[in-house]
Amino acid sequence: MRAHLLIHHLCMVTALALIAPIAQSQVAPTSLHTAVEAAWQRSPQARTLVARQDETAAGREAAQSWIAGSPTIGLSQRSDRWTDRTGVREDEVSLSAPIWLPAQKSARQGQAEASAQELDAQLANAMLSLAGEVRDRFWAVASAKEALAEAVEHQHHLEATADEVMRRVKVGDMARTDALLAQQEALAAKAAVLDAQVKVQEALSRYTALTGLSDAPTPEPEPIATTVPDPHPRLLAARAGVQAAQASLNVVNKTRNDPPTLGVAMRRERDATSSPLSSVILAVQIPIGTNARNRPLEAAARTQIETATAEATQAEALIAADINVARHQVAASQQSLEAASSRLAMAREHFQLTDKAFRLGERGLVDLLRAQTLLHEAATAERQQRVALGLAHARLNQALGIIP
Numbered sequence: 531m532r533a534h535l536l537i538h539h540l541c542m543v544t545a546l547a548l549i550a551p552i553a554q555s556q557v558a559p560t561s562l563h564t565a566v567e568a569a570w571q572r573s574p575q576a577r578t579l580v581a582r583q584d585e586t587a588a589g590r591e592a593a594q595s596w597i598a599g600s601p602t603i604g605l606s607q608r609s610d611r612w613t614d615r616t617g618v619r620e621d622e623v624s625l626s627a628p629i630w631l632p633a634q635k636s637a638r639q640g641q642a643e644a645s646a647q648e649l650d651a652q653l654a655n656a657m658l659s660l661a662g663e664v665r666d667r668f669w670a671v672a673s674a675k676e677a678l679a680e681a682v683e684h685q686h687h688l689e690a691t692a693d694e695v696m697r698r699v700k701v702g703d704m705a706r707t708d709a710l711l712a713q714q715e716a717l718a719a720k721a722a723v724l725d726a727q728v729k730v731q732e733a734l735s736r737y738t739a740l741t742g743l744s745d746a747p748t749p750e751p752e753p754i755a756t757t758v759p760d761p762h763p764r765l766l767a768a769r770a771g772v773q774a775a776q777a778s779l780n781v782v783n784k785t786r787n788d789p790p791t792l793g794v795a796m797r798r799e800r801d802a803t804s805s806p807l808s809s810v811i812l813a814v815q816i817p818i819g820t821n822a823r824n825r826p827l828e829a830a831a832r833t834q835i836e837t838a839t840a841e842a843t844q845a846e847a848l849i850a851a852d853i854n855v856a857r858h859q860v861a862a863s864q865q866s867l868e869a870a871s872s873r874l875a876m877a878r879e880h881f882q883l884t885d886k887a888f889r890l891g892e893r894g895l896v897d898l899l900r901a902q903t904l905l906h907e908a909a910t911a912e913r914q915q916r917v918a919l920g921l922a923h924a925r926l927n928q929a930l931g932i933i934p
Contacts, residue, residue: 561747562668562934566661569741573660579653586646593642596635598789601627618801626793626813637777637784644770644777651770654763661933665924667737669917672749674733676913678726684906685719691902692716695895708895715899751920754860755932762849762931768842775838779831787819849929856926863915863922870912877901877908 570576604624630638692712698704737746761769795811884901887893927934 562664562752565668565741565743565747566657566664566934568743569660569664570657572740572742573656575656576653576660579649579656582649586642586649589642589645590639593635593639596630598628598630598634601625604795620797620799622795622797622811624793624795624811626791628789628791630789631784633784634781634789637781641774641777641781644774648767648770648774651763651767655767658763658928658931658933662925662928663740665921665928665934667733667740668746669749669921669924671730671733671737671746672920673914673917674726674730675749676917677910678723678730680906680910680913681719681723681726683909684902685716685723687902687906688712688716688719688899691898694889703891704895711895711899715902749917749920751923752927752934754923755927755930758930758932763933764845764849764931765842768838768845771838772835772842775831775834779828779835782824782827782831786824788817790817791815849931852929853926856922856929860919860922860926863919867912867915867919870908870915874905874908874912877905881905 602625604622604626606622606624608620608622609618692709692715695704695712696709699706699709734745738744759766791814793811793813793815795813797809797811798806799809800806881901881904884893884898888895888898
């Protein structure tokens with residue numbers, strides 16, 4: 531029942547996403563959920579799967595019919611007008627159609643239902659896969675933006691240092707070589723900012739190509755889900771594939787012969803010596819199946835079952851492995867963030883002490899620049915580790931089967 535509700539919910543989300551105005555995709559999202567919906571709107575795979583819903587609906591409708599093929603109307607006339615000319619004449623009108631046997635019809639209905647459930651499961655799995663792509667590109671943008679922000683801050687610090695050194699050079703407290711060194715460091719920081727800006731644009735371009743959105747929402751770590759879908763969308767899709775394969779084999783087993791053909795005809799006979807005579811004809815044709823016809827179909831159906839079963843077993847193992855790895859990654863990222871935060875605090879204190887000593891003339895410019903570089907590296911590592919923790923949360927939710 532929970533699996534059925536999950537599929538129903540995802541189908542409703544799909545329908546709403548696909549009928550939403552395209553212009554909405556040009557507005558910056560307020561959440562990751564909005565970004566996933568925008569990406570779903572643009573996904574060729576999503577449109578293909580949604581379009582296939584008409585196919586499954588048509589298959590269900592066709593499976594309800596008892597008629598196995600196109601009905602046939604026949605008209606015939608027999609006369610001795612061109613031979614003996616005794617007035618003998620026979621007219622016949624017939625109607626025939628192949629009819630499913632009850633077991634065959636039931637098997638076809640089961641196959642149509644299994645195909646519809648498989649498609650619904652594929653929709654859920656496709657949305658989950660797309661959510662994973664959106665998460666990865668979203669956090670790639672966040673990483674690039676954090677790197678840019680730290681590069682800009684480092685540039686401002688170095689430019690302020692270069693201005694301070696130039697002021698002291700003018701009053702004779704420092705040598706011209708110190709001013710040149712400080713200016714070189716400031717220019718290098720400016721180049722790093724330009725490089726970081728390019729990387730932000732690259733990450734945003736990939737994100738926009740996927741979602742159609744011009745910017746990403748504010749990066750915030752996802753709360754780790756406490757309630758997860760059961761079964762997992764990936765496992766649900768794999769199991770639905772097994773059920774569809776089993777339904778196909780059932781159809782083969784129940785349809786070892788082509789369906790029988792039932793017919794009814796009205797015949798009117800007349801000769802020269804008697805009054806016209808009318809009669810009704812009922813006919814049935816029962817095909818006889820052969821091993822040459824049935825064995826290839828049965829072998830193909832069994833192969834499909836074996837493949838689907840192996841894929842389901844592998845999916846179950848991969849899901850468990852992905853969840854285990856993602857949980858360890860969250861724990862490792864949290865510990866790394868704590869270490870990076872401690873390193874940043876120490877680097878900041880070291881810089882403050884070195885900067886104070888530099889202004890008092892107790893430390894040289896090289897010591898100050900070294901302290902600034904260490905602070906920049908620590909701040910960059912701390913920012914990136916926060917991004918890594920957010921990505922780890924996102925990937926754990928992804929492994930658990932949670933769609934934003």
